[in-house]
């Protein structure tokens with residue numbers, strides 16, 4: 203495949219970025235999107251130019267490091283996959299592909315296509331945990347949990363923290379991410395003792411870091427590579443509203 | 450309380466409650482207005498309108514309704530601004546159509562159009578009945594009940610552009626409601642994967658009845674005057 207890439211280039215946080223256009227020839231339709239970018243970077247290195255910086259780690263859809271807004275969609279045109287799992291067969295020979303970093307006040311660009319997602323860590327640190335005593339590991343089945351509940355908690359826990367929900371949302375809202383993190387704990391008995399404090403602290407942190415509010419457009423759920431459902435946002439709302447009723 | 454209202458979810462809570470309040474108001478309003486369709490003499494509608502204007506319960510609810518509108522509009526502005534600031538640099542290319550509805554992305558535009566309509570609507574009827582009065586209200590009265598039917602139908606029959614404004618108003622309100630209905634429950638935490646489908650269905654039924662109903666009234670009055 204022959205492709206034209208329009209890629210966002212930006213030296214550092216402060217610099218004013220711009221789009222650069224590159225041509226690529228002979229890309230295999232079976233290669234992944236990131237492999238295609240590897241080819242681009244090899245080409246740039248050969249020309250003594252600065253390679254394009256982009257995030258990636260596992261390249262198997264489990265770590266949440268890869269990002270990229272590809273042709274106007276988070277993680278590109280394929281459904282329910284991360285960018286590392288996106289393949290070039292989803293594009294056509296001769297296509298022009300626009301590649302941009304996540305755009306959100308809470309995710310400042312560090313370099314080229316890499317954004318700082320530290321805000322997610324801060325939200326987690328505010329309450330995305332349970333407090334347990336260290337020592338010997340507990341018996342896995344010591345507390346019985348309804349199958350439906352544990353399945354739902356597991357679905358919420360599938361969130362890999364990639365930030366596609368924020369990137370897609372017209373309000374740059376982090377509600378789907380936060381909903382996944384609150385739900386996975388709120389659904390389980392182990393998460394209940396700290397539920398009130400957690401809901402308040404995590405929502406306050408999310409607001410403080412400059413993410414928008416939720417308008418319930420549902421775009422996050424569609425673009426989430428892990429299909430986290432907006433039903434978890436309803437649970438987060440419930441948790442937060444009830445937490446505020448308690449003294 | 451202050452920290453609750455400062456939070457994004459707290460603000461949304463007020464949007465949702467005030468919105469649900471407006472949703473119930475619209476239904477009552479439509480039921481009263483539909484009397485225009487069922488009695489050509491106007492007595493039925495005039496009595497219903499008079500009852501609504503004088504009934505003590507409605508007199509109490511009226512200021513609450515005004516507060517509901519003000520809260521809804523105020524927080525609509527605050528949230529929309531905050532949401533725009535949350536993305537200081539936009540995308541060069543963004544495809545939104547596949548992941549969300551147009552109405553859900555344009556609630557502020559739709560709401561603002563509803564507000565413009567509301568001002569016109571209040572100036573047309575409510576203001577005259579309540580405060581400034583009108584000759585149209587005085588003529589052909591029965592038992593001293595003001596002839597609101599005459600005021601309304603005269604507007605709809607004499608000026609075709611008023612009919613168009615009212616139909617557009619109904620359509621814009623309908624678009625707002627297509628997203629608003631389920632969203633209000635979602636914001637209150639009263640939705641999950643099963644209830645979402647039911648609430649969205651109910652939302653469509655409500656929207657079609659309310660938007661359709663408000664659009665049919667001026668059209669019916671105008672068309673039946675031509676027959």
Ligand code: HEM
Nearest residue numbers: 417464465468471472525556557560561564629632633636
């Ligand atoms: C009778 C008229 C109206 C009704 C029944 C109504 C109802 C609603 C409801 C139920 C919601 C959903 C709240 C939620 O997502 O939880 C909503 C959202 C909204 N409304 Fe209205 N509304 C009306 C008029 C207006 C007006 C006059 C404005 C003024 C600008 C407005 C602006 C908005 C905005 C911006 C949202 C989205 C807020 C957000 O989620 O960010 N609405 N409306």
Ligand code: SF4
Nearest residue numbers: 361362364365367426
């Ligand atoms: S909710 Fe989905 S889109 Fe958002 S961070 Fe988690 S995995 Fe990514």
Ligand code: FES
Nearest residue numbers: 259261266268286
């Ligand atoms: S690189 Fe790990 S999810 Fe894509």
